[in-house]
Every structure is written in C-alpha cells, then in structure tokens.
Amino acid sequence: MTRVFDEDLEFGFGTRAVHAGQRPDEISGAIMPPIYQTSTYVQDGLGRHKGFEYARTRNPTRDALERNIAALEGGLHGIAWASGLAATDAILKLLSAGDHVLCGENVYGGTHRLMVQVFARLGLGFSFVDARDVDLVAAAVTPQTRMIFIETPTNPMMRLADLAAIGELTRTKDLLFVVDNTFATPYMQRPLEYGAALVMHSTTKYLNGHSDMVGGLVVTSDEELAERLHFLQNAAGAIPGPMDCWLALRGTKTLALRMRQHDAAGRKIAAWLEQRPDIERVYYPGLASHEQHELACRQMTGFGGMISIELGSLERARTMVESTRLFSFAESLGGVESLVGHPATMTHATVPREMREAMGLTDGLVRLSVGIEETEDLIADLDQAILAAMR
Ligand code: P1T
Numbered sequence: 001m002t003r004v005f006d007e008d009l010e011f012g013f014g015t016r017a018v019h020a021g022q023r024p025d026e027i028s029g030a031i032m033p034p035i036y037q038t039s040t041y042v043q044d045g046l047g048r049h050k051g052f053e054y055a056r057t058r059n060p061t062r063d064a065l066e067r068n069i070a071a072l073e074g075g076l077h078g079i080a081w082a083s084g085l086a087a088t089d090a091i092l093k094l095l096s097a098g099d100h101v102l103c104g105e106n107v108y109g110g111t112h113r114l115m116v117q118v119f120a121r122l123g124l125g126f127s128f129v130d131a132r133d134v135d136l137v138a139a140a141v142t143p144q145t146r147m148i149f150i151e152t153p154t155n156p157m158m159r160l161a162d163l164a165a166i167g168e169l170t171r172t173k174d175l176l177f178v179v180d181n182t183f184a185t186p187y188m189q190r191p192l193e194y195g196a197a198l199v200m201h202s203t204t205k206y207l208n209g210h211s212d213m214v215g216g217l218v219v220t221s222d223e224e225l226a227e228r229l230h231f232l233q234n235a236a237g238a239i240p241g242p243m244d245c246w247l248a249l250r251g252t253k254t255l256a257l258r259m260r261q262h263d264a265a266g267r268k269i270a271a272w273l274e275q276r277p278d279i280e281r282v283y284y285p286g287l288a289s290h291e292q293h294e295l296a297c298r299q300m301t302g303f304g305g306m307i308s309i310e311l312g313s314l315e316r317a318r319t320m321v322e323s324t325r326l327f328s329f330a331e332s333l334g335g336v337e338s339l340v341g342h343p344a345t346m347t348h349a350t351v352p353r354e355m356r357e358a359m360g361l362t363d364g365l366v367r368l369s370v371g372i373e374e375t376e377d378l379i380a381d382l383d384q385a386i387l388a389a390m391r
Contacts, residue, residue: 001077001230002063008071013187014256021067022249033064035246057234061242065249066217069207072186072252073199075219077226079233080245084182084202085110086238087216089118091149091178091198093232094225097123100144104131104161106154106359107180108202109348117350128355131161132292138169145173151180152189153296155333156308156343156367157359158283160292163299167195176225182206182334187259188302197222205334206304208251209258213244258336261372262305268375269368269382270307278390280364281310305370306333308343311389314363317342320389321366326373326381333369338378340385341367 008020022033036059043049052058066078081087088111095101103115105128115126129140131150148170152161163179170177178198179191185206191199201207203215220226233239240248263286270284282289285296286303296303311317320340321329327340331347341347344363348356356362370378 001226002058002066003076004067004071004078008067009074013072016068016071017255018253020071021064033061033246033249035242036060037242055242056237056239059242059245061249062240062245065245068249068252069201069203069217070219072255073181073192073219074186074190075192075199076221077219079218079226079229080240081216081218081233082238082240083214084108084200084204084216085114087200087202087218088114088180089238090229090232090236091200091218092119092124093236094176094228095124095146098125098144099146100125100127100142101147101149102137102140102145103128104150104152104154105129105355106157106159106361107149107151108155109343109351111180113350131166132159134162134165134169137166141173141175145175147176147178149178149180151183153183153285153306155183155347156283156306156365157361158285158290158306158308160285160295160299162295163189163191163194163196170197171195183306184300184304185255185259187256188263188304189300192219192221194299197225203248204332206259206262207255208248209255209335210247210251211332211335211337213247215240215244215248258372259302259304262370263302265370265372265375265378266303266305266307269370269379272379273307273309273382276386278386279309280312283308307368307370309366309368310360310362311364311366316389317364317366320385323385323388324381326377327368327385333367335369336372338371338373339369341369343367
C-alpha cells in the first residue's frame with residue numbers, strides 16, 4: 001500500500017501540487033515520472049521483487065498520482081480508479097447487503113443511477129435527502145444506515161452541505177462520511193479536515209483540467225479503509241492506465257493556478273449574469289444572494305467556475321446551448337476550455353423528472369463550466385447566446 005511522503009505534507013498547496021508524490025527517476029534523473037507502460041515486472045526470485053508484481057495491483061506512475069492527490073487533500077492514502085463512477089462503485093462495495101446509504105438528493109446523475117439501478121438490486125438501501133438541512137439528514141438516519149454520501153457544491157444546483165455539521169453527525173453516530181469533492185477541488189475545500197472519512201473525485205474534471213482523460217480517485221487517512229480500498233482496487237480491477245495517471249498528474253501541477261482563474265472568472269460572470277433582467281436565477285455560491293453564501297465563505301476558500309442559470313423554458317435553453325461559440329456544448333466540466341450543458345437531458349437525464357423538478361433542475365436550466373479563456377470574451381459569447389435565446 002502506497003502512502004504519501006511525510007515531507008510532502010510540510011509544504012503549501014501550490015508546492016504540493018507541483019512536487020508531492022514524485023521524485024526524479026532513479027535511472028535517468030527524468031524530472032517527470034515515467035509512464036510505466038507495462039503489465040508486469042520481472043521478479044528476482046520466489047517472493048523477491050521490488051514491490052511491483054503485476055500492474056493491476058500496483059504501477060509506479062499510478063503510485064505517484066495517488067500520493068500527489070492524497071497530499072493535496074491532506075490525506076495519507078490515495079487510491080486511483082478508472083473513472084469517478086468506478087471510485088464511487090468501490091466506495092459502495094465497502095458495504096454489505098442490508099446496509100443503508102443516506103445520499104444528498106442532488107448528486108451527479110450517474111451517481112444516483114449507480115445507486116438505484118445497480119447497488120439497490122444487490123441489496124443496499126438508499127434514501128435521498130436535502131443535505132442543505134442537517135436536521136433532515138439526521139432524521140433520515142436509520143438503524144441500518146452505514147454511510148452518508150454528499151456532494152458539495154452539488155452538480156448542477158450548486159447547493160452546499162455543512163461539512164462540519166455532517167462531520168459531527170457521522171462521528172456521533174459512527175457512520176462513514178463520504179464527500180464528492182469534484183466541484184470544489186482540494187484547492188478550495190478539504191473535507192477530511194471536517195471529519196469526512198473518504199473524499200472522492202472524478203479526476204476527469206478539474207484535477208486533470210485538460211479534458212484528455214477519464215479517471216477517479218479516493219483519499220483517506222484511515223488505514224483500514226485504505227487497505228480495504230486497495231484490496232478492491234486489485235480484487236475488482238477498475239484501475240486507470242499509466243498514461244491516464246500521467247495526464248492527471250501533469251494536470252494537478254497547475255491546479256492552484258487554474259483554480260484561481262476559474263474562481264476569478266466564475267465570480268465575474270456570475271455577477272454579470274445576476275444583473276441581467278432576462279435571467280430568472282443564477283446559482284453560484286459566491287453570490288451574496290445564494291442562500292448558503294455564508295456557509296460557502298466558512299468552508300470554502302473560493303467558489304470556482306461552475307454556474308447554473310434558469311432560462312425559463314426548454315426552448316430558450318436549447319437556443320442558448322446551440323448559439324454559444326466559445327462555450328462548447330458538451331458533457332463534463334472543469335477543463336481549461338469553457339463548456340455549456342443541459343443537465344435535464346444530459347448529466348441528469350436518468351434522474352426521475354419529479355425528483356429533478358423538486359430540486360429546481362428544470363428543462364430551462366443551463367450549466368456553465370467557465371474555463372480560463374479571457375473573461376471578456378466569455379461574457380461577449382454568453383451575451384449573444386442569451387440574447388438569441390430570449391428573442
Ligand atoms: O465521469 P466520471 O469520471 O465517471 O465521474 C463521475 C462524476 C462524479 N461526481 C461528479 C460530481 C461528477 O460531476 C461526475 C461526472 N460528471 C459529468 C460527466 C458532468 O458533466 O457533470
């Protein structure tokens with residue numbers, strides 16, 4: 001089982017991002033960790049090897065990525081997966097038939113689908129609650145509940161959950177607290193500091209940041225959980241390849257820089273959208289009008305580049321996403337390039353309509369992933385697309 005290097009935890013965030021988990025290659029001095037594109041490792045003799053036996057079990061490029069992201073979250077162990085959903089799949093496999101999971105009602109549509117269409121069939125129970133209200137969460141705990149799984153901010157409604165309050169609840173009730181930190185990234189929010197046992201990521205998004213791979217990662221400081229996840233990584237085998245690990249590792253080096261720009265542009269664009277009379281609602285935790293703005297200021301150090309807006313109808317949403325020129329109409333988020341998406345028909349299409357609409361995820365909702373292009377260019381693009389949609 002790999003563990004972060006102790007000395008890496010002594011540095012500030014931006015330094016960890018560049019260096020943690022990586023050491024110059026012993027053979028050549030290569031400053032970048034090599035892509036160990038191999039399936040196996042030659043052993044010296046029976047039971048004698050260099051710590052690497054087979055590449056499903058362990059790979060040096062993957063080790064470097066696991067240590068790097070663990071250090072960014074302030075955890076001791078990172079366990080990498082083939083996708084964000086493979087990470088959630090492994091987390092749910094820590095449980096047994098009959099166990100109950102309390103999940104925030106707004107999570108990525110694929111997370112909801114994995115829970116209700118796969119794991120419910122295998123005997124896990126699920127309830128979905130509005131995790132903005134910790135009293136509702138506490139009231140939904142049953143004697144079978146083993147895990148609380150939340151996103152904060154949520155995809156795409158940008159709702160928050162109070163990490164300290166849920167951390168306290170899970171501590172007193174001895175529940176596993178899992179946080180999907182994909183939207184915030186460890187640059188802006190570190191859930192382990194609030195009592196989360198497991199933090200998961202779709203590394204496909206901000207951590208990689210360049211829209212050129214799919215991956216997932218779980219971070220924990222709990223030795224037993226780390227061991228069980230490493231066991232699942234090897235036993236079930238949903239591992240990322242070395243090339244994808246290397247791409248994610250290259251991405252995290254600039255995470256701090258990129259997040260500063262996503263955050264600055266996100267704030268500017270959200271404020272610009274909010275003052276427009278033709279936009280019904282803007283969902284962005286950095287706005288003073290966001291109902292949980294004060295909580296956002298308490299547990300996050302920035303607000304990032306994800307913004308959702310309500311346009312009032314499917315027709316307007318359709319025209320807008322088909323009219324942008326710089327914002328590309330596509331699934332996913334968190335890359336250097338700006339994307340626009342339509343959650344009701346894309347990322348959350350498998351969530352039942354009643355459940356979607358009850359949380360404000362309407363057919364008129366459009367989601368923006370603000371990239372690092374010039375903010376003025378992005379605003380001009382949104383301006384012409386919104387004007388087209390409102391005609
Ligand atoms: O796509 P994958 O790497 O498997 O990650 C799943 C996932 C998990 N958690 C959150 C918060 C996510 O946003 C995602 C994936 N989301 C998209 C593809 C999207 O466009 O929202």
